[in-house]
Amino acid sequence: MAHTVLAVDVYCNTAQNGTPAYRVYVDNDLLTERNWLWPTWEIYIEENIEVDLESGNHKVYIESCGADSSFTCKNLRVNGVAADSQDLTFST
Numbered sequence: 001m002a003h004t005v006l007a008v009d010v011y012c013n014t015a016q017n018g019t020p021a022y023r024v025y026v027d028n029d030l031l032t033e034r035n036w037l038w039p040t041w042e043i044y045i046e047e048n049i050e051v052d053l054e055s056g057n058h059k060v061y062i063e064s065c066g067a068d069s070s071f072t073c074k075n076l077r078v079n080g081v082a083a084d085s086q087d088l089t090f091s092t
Contacts, residue, residue: 002092006049007077008060012040013070020069022062026051033065053092060088 012020020036024047031049038045049060062071076083078090 001052001054004051004053004092005079006047006051006060006090007075008047008049008073008088009075010045010047010062011072011074012036012038012043013072014040014068016068018066018068020071021065022069022071023065024049025061025063026053027058036069036071055092057089057091060090 006026010022010024012022014020021033022036023033024031026049029051031051032047034045036045060073060076062073064071073088076085076088076090078092083090
């Protein structure tokens with residue numbers, strides 16, 4: 001297993017009816033769930049993730065908690081290096 005440091009920018013695209021929330025996963029492992037408390041038009045959150053991973057292909061993804069909000073992730077960095085993949089996959 002290799003200690004891997006990930007960073008990804010999370011944007012809230014829509015937020016209606018209350019406080020939107022999202023979950024952060026690496027592969028199938030839930031890492032955290034967060035509430036979005038900021039204006040959607042001017043703020044993004046940089047998620048900093050530290051994980052121990054087996055060598056191979058992996059994926060970071062965000063899941064919206066509720067039907068009234070949606071989130072997007074951009075700019076994945078793996079150990080400080082920008083990932084080439086737009087679908088948030090990477091190899092270790």
